[in-house]
Amino acid sequence: MATISSTAATPTPSTTSVTKSAASALLTSLNTGSGVDTNTLVTSLVEAQFAAKTAALTARSDKLTAQISGVSTLKSAITDFTAALETLVKGGTLQSQPTSSNNSVFTATPISGAKLTGMTASISVERLATAQAAVSTAVASKSAPLGSGVFTLTVGTKNADGTVAGTGEPIQIEIQDGTLTSVAAAINAKKAGVTASVVTDADGTAYLSLKGETGAAKAFTLEASAESSAELKTFNVGSGTGGMTITGTATNARLTVDGITVERGSNAISDLVDGVKLDLVGTSTTPVSLSTSTPTTALTNAVEDFVFTYNQVLTELQKQTDPITGDLRGDSGAQNMLRSLKGLSMRDLLPGSAPGTPKTLAEIGVLTNRDGTLSVNSDTLSKAIASNPGALEAMFSNSNDGSGVLSAMNSIKLNATSTLYGLGASTKRYTEAQGDLTDQQDKLTLQQEKMTTRLTQQFASMNARVAAYKSTQTFMENQIKAWTNGDN
Numbered sequence: 001m002a003t004i005s006s007t008a009a010t011p012t013p014s015t016t017s018v019t020k021s022a023a024s025a026l027l028t029s030l031n032t033g034s035g036v037d038t039n040t041l042v043t044s045l046v047e048a049q050f051a052a053k054t055a056a057l058t059a060r061s062d063k064l065t066a067q068i069s070g071v072s073t074l075k076s077a078i079t080d081f082t083a084a085l086e087t088l089v090k091g092g093t094l095q096s097q098p099t100s101s102n103n104s105v106f107t108a109t110p111i112s113g114a115k116l117t118g119m120t121a122s123i124s125v126e127r128l129a130t131a132q133a134a135v136s137t138a139v140a141s142k143s144a145p146l147g148s149g150v151f152t153l154t155v156g157t158k159n160a161d162g163t164v165a166g167t168g169e170p171i172q173i174e175i176q177d178g179t180l181t182s183v184a185a186a187i188n189a190k191k192a193g194v195t196a197s198v199v200t201d202a203d204g205t206a207y208l209s210l211k212g213e214t215g216a217a218k219a220f221t222l223e224a225s226a227e228s229s230a231e232l233k234t235f236n237v238g239s240g241t242g243g244m245t246i247t248g249t250a251t252n253a254r255l256t257v258d259g260i261t262v263e264r265g266s267n268a269i270s271d272l273v274d275g276v277k278l279d280l281v282g283t284s285t286t287p288v289s290l291s292t293s294t295p296t297t298a299l300t301n302a303v304e305d306f307v308f309t310y311n312q313v314l315t316e317l318q319k320q321t322d323p324i325t326g327d328l329r330g331d332s333g334a335q336n337m338l339r340s341l342k343g344l345s346m347r348d349l350l351p352g353s354a355p356g357t358p359k360t361l362a363e364i365g366v367l368t369n370r371d372g373t374l375s376v377n378s379d380t381l382s383k384a385i386a387s388n389p390g391a392l393e394a395m396f397s398n399s400n401d402g403s404g405v406l407s408a409m410n411s412i413k414l415n416a417t418s419t420l421y422g423l424g425a426s427t428k429r430y431t432e433a434q435g436d437l438t439d440q441q442d443k444l445t446l447q448q449e450k451m452t453t454r455l456t457q458q459f460a461s462m463n464a465r466v467a468a469y470k471s472t473q474t475f476m477e478n479q480i481k482a483w484t485n486g487d488n
Helices: 015-029 038-090 180-189 296-320 332-342 378-387 389-395 405-416 423-487
Strands: 097-100 106-110 121-127 131-135 147-158 164-166 171-178 195-200 206-214 219-224 245-248 253-257 260-264 276-280 288-293 366-368 374-376
Touching: 038 296, 038 332, 038 405, 038 423, 097 106, 131 219, 147 180, 164 219, 171 180, 180 195, 180 206, 206 219, 296 332, 296 374, 296 378, 296 389, 332 405, 332 423, 378 389
Parallel strands: none
Antiparallel strands: 097 288, 106 276, 121 253, 121 288, 131 206, 131 245, 147 164, 147 171, 147 219, 195 206, 253 260, 366 374
């Protein structure tokens, strides 16, 4: 929460006040003038004259500071509340999770935003997707010279004769005075889906290993041009070209989903079961069940945490808008926010849902107390989760159609912080009022200074006259004494 504070600078004595004090001290020391402490008298008179206005401006300033602070507190409260709810909802822990009855065959994870309540499937994995792999004959060392030449790398589906029907243009890889290390680096630099690595034995003997991506469409051939060195030609891969030994073939995964046999080029599959990513890890002779589990505990905790945080925000809002003591009791933005929050428990969170489906927080056990705070009826909530888990999950889902608790809270936050009619507008209004108040305080200070100058001049003139009277009095007294002494 932003804290608004002000630091008063130490006032610098004005020329008038310094002169006034010096004159008063001089007259007093000479036992001339009126003998009145004009410095204190002028200050007291000025303060008395402007006391009411000063008090009014101070009270107004204190009130504006409290109002700005209150608005900042409420804006932070509703923003933090909504942000925390968004993090919880988008985390995915409040949605049904897919489960596999045999994780050694496949594992299942939810795809963000998917609604999986009640989803089931029977899956058999006949074959995993594999990648083509090849290994070269031994080379004396990874830095041994291999000459120069050009390789042609083709990636695609392998034909019956061992050739590859490329899905794109063949890739040319130029080698200049190569070594096993530089050949591997040149292949990897093309980023064509074929990864090259150098494997070295303990005695320094080295081998080139090539591996493609999984799937039948990811087979590859590698062929050195006729002009290439004999050493480079030993790394050819493909039918009739000799060279490297193929140690793995590129094949698709084959599996059956609810009786339908399909193939995929990867063992990570996201387009077979809606909302679920399957990661194949083994084969099976019997079907494996894919089902979902309702996050009962997570949903219960989410509702209870929501109510707890709601009550904290509401308590602060009621404090700020209290009709007697609240700093924001007349603030329209705070009042609108209060009305919006109080209507949340009865708000339709699932418009268009089937009849009988709980649509409001009140219908899942969130009760409104007499003081406006919320409480949770655990029995009602447990029954709602058991009978309508999909509705609970939909209420706390990351929906893009305007439904759910998060959308409702985002709407309340947007209206509450609006710079047109919400707390944002209140902040602007109070800040402008503070600026006007500063101008009024400056004008009042100027008036005080003018009055101080005027009174100081008046009392200085009075002191001068009194001094003249005292001088005359002294002269007369001395004359009288002289006359009296002469008679004696």
